[in-house]
Amino acid sequence: MENNRWILPIVLAVALVFAGVWGYNEYQQKNDYKVMLNNEYQRLFYDMKDNIENVQVSLSKALLSKSREQNVVLLSQIWQQSMEAQEKLSQLPIRHKDLSKTQKFLNQVGDYAFALLQEHLDGKSLSSKQRQSLFQLQDYTAYLSKELTNIHNKLMTGKLNFNAVRRREDKELDKTNEKMLDADLTKFEEKISNNYPELIYDGPFADQVLKVKPRGLGKGKVNANQAKEIASNFIGSKKTRKITSFEEGQNMKAADIQSYTFSIAPENEEKERAIYISVSKTGGKVVWMVNPRPVNNPKISVKEAEKNAKKFLDEKGYKNMEPNYSLKYDGIALFNFAYKEDDVTVYADNIKVKVALDNGEIVGFDAAAYLKSHYDRDIPEPKITEEEAREKVRDGFNIENIRLAMIPLEGIKEVLCYEFKGKYKGADFIIYINALNGEEEKILKVIRNENGTLMI
Incomplete structure (x- = not known):
């Protein structure tokens, strides 16, 4: 009996030791996770800084170069680096x-x-007005590079930790965000607020397009609680541990869609991880969603990821969407889907979907362009035949595929074209012949490599 009195204290002591070891290991794992996550954000930041510095250099070279061939290379680099x-x-x-x-x-x-x-x-060569716009863009890019260098110095001296910025608890949100932005990136926002030049060009983000009233939102308003429910259902209500409203999107001028924005803490994840999602005030449509988690050890192919993206769009009610190009980077596959009406591809109605290549999870969704431009179109019948359109294509162009497509021209204007995909002297091209008058509207060069497909 005397010996039995010591058994319980010994068992409790051993249990306490095990609990302490377990707790310490959990603490170490959490710290390791924070370090890993902060390192991942730092890598993203450094890559972005390099991209922007390369844009600045290429802009400077383009302003000095008189060679049209050289400018083609430089402008291509500016386009790709800006996108990245x-x-x-x-x-x-x-x-x-x-x-x-x-x-x-x-x-x-x-x-x-x-x-x-x-x-x-x-x-065509650069006009004086275009050259002036490039000078302005080069000036703003140089300023942005300077502010990024200030942030870089903070990272190097330990004055800034991305994990601190990433925490989205209500009390810490404004404080941590201010710490990150007040002295640096918000200066750039203020600098371009009043003086930024309005660029007029044929592109999906042209100012004349952004000023158009969105056509694909539908009617009716949703309140903040309804939008919160829509956001939760989009992610999956069973996957949502906590959802917090932290902005209403009044300044989201790039999409020009008034919206509610939420931070969602997923179930069974570290507390510091968050998914961000925006829901339009009109129509209650999800405008974009970002899950900025690191992706390690890609295991699935881009083809499998494309199937996941297509299935995701079908489940969210976006039917008749077809993939057109893709880009692979940092363990993620980015797909651009265009709407197809009957047998006509409508390029303006496009949605971007990002898929993580480690497990096939959807980690990004951007329907802003689709919601801006989608409506029930009255697509005209072609006035020339496919054979007549073929005659407008250069001899020696080996045609591999033909289809009808609505392509955007001059901002909001669209035109029905025959799309000819094929090869010329070993390179891939796409030629667009106007299906109404037979004019050659556009020629795109298709670039394929191990990271995906792009068209320039």
Whole structure:
């Protein structure tokens, strides 16, 4: 009996030791996760900084170059680097409304370069007005690079930790966001607020397009509680642990869609992880969704990811969407889907979907362009036959596929075309012949590599 009195204290002591070891391990794992996540955000930031610095350099070269061939290369680089910078920025733990102008700036730099690239391919040179716009863009890009360097210095000296910025508890939100942005990126937002040039060009983010009233939202208003329910259902109500409203999107001028925006804490995840989602005030449509989690060890193919993206759109009610191009980076596959009405592809009605290649999860969704432009079109019948359109295509172009497509021209204008995909001297091209008058409207070069397919 004497010995039995010591058994319980010994068992409790052993249990306490095990509990302490377990708790310490959990603490260490959580710290390791925070370090890993912060390192991932730092890598995204450095990549974005490099992209923007490369844009600035290429803009400077384009202003100095007199060679049309050289400018084609430089403008292509500006377009691609701007797009990659915008993608990196969208994954950083920063509120969208604070950087709406920066995101619009990066989109417009890329699209303006793309439009000038098309003109160069048509044999045109830079006009004095276009050169002036490039000077302004180069100036703003240099300023943005300077502010990013200030943030870089804070990261190097340990004055800034992305995990602190990422926390979205109500009390900490304004404080941590201010710490990140007040001295640096918000300066850029203020600088371009009043002086940023209005760029007129043929691109999806052209100002004349952004000023158009959205056509695809439907009617009726939703309140904040209804929008919160829509956001939760979009992610999956069973996957939602906590949903917090933190902005209403009044400054989301890039999409020009008034919306409620929410931060969602997923179930069975670290407390610091959050998904961000925007719901339109009119119609209650999900405008965009971002899940900026790191992706490690890709396991699924881009083809499998495309199937996941298509299934996701079908489940969300976006029928008749077809993939047109893709881009792979950082363990993520980005797909651009266009709406198809009967046998006609409508390029203006496009949706972007991002899929994580580790488990096939949807980590990004952007329907802003679709919601801006989608409506019941009265698509005209072709006035020339397919054979007549073929005659407008250059001899030696090996045609592989033909279809009808509505393509955007001059901002909001659309035109019905025959789309000819094929090869010329070993390179892939797409030629658009107007189905109403037989004019050659556009020529796109298709670039395929291990990271996806792009058209310039």
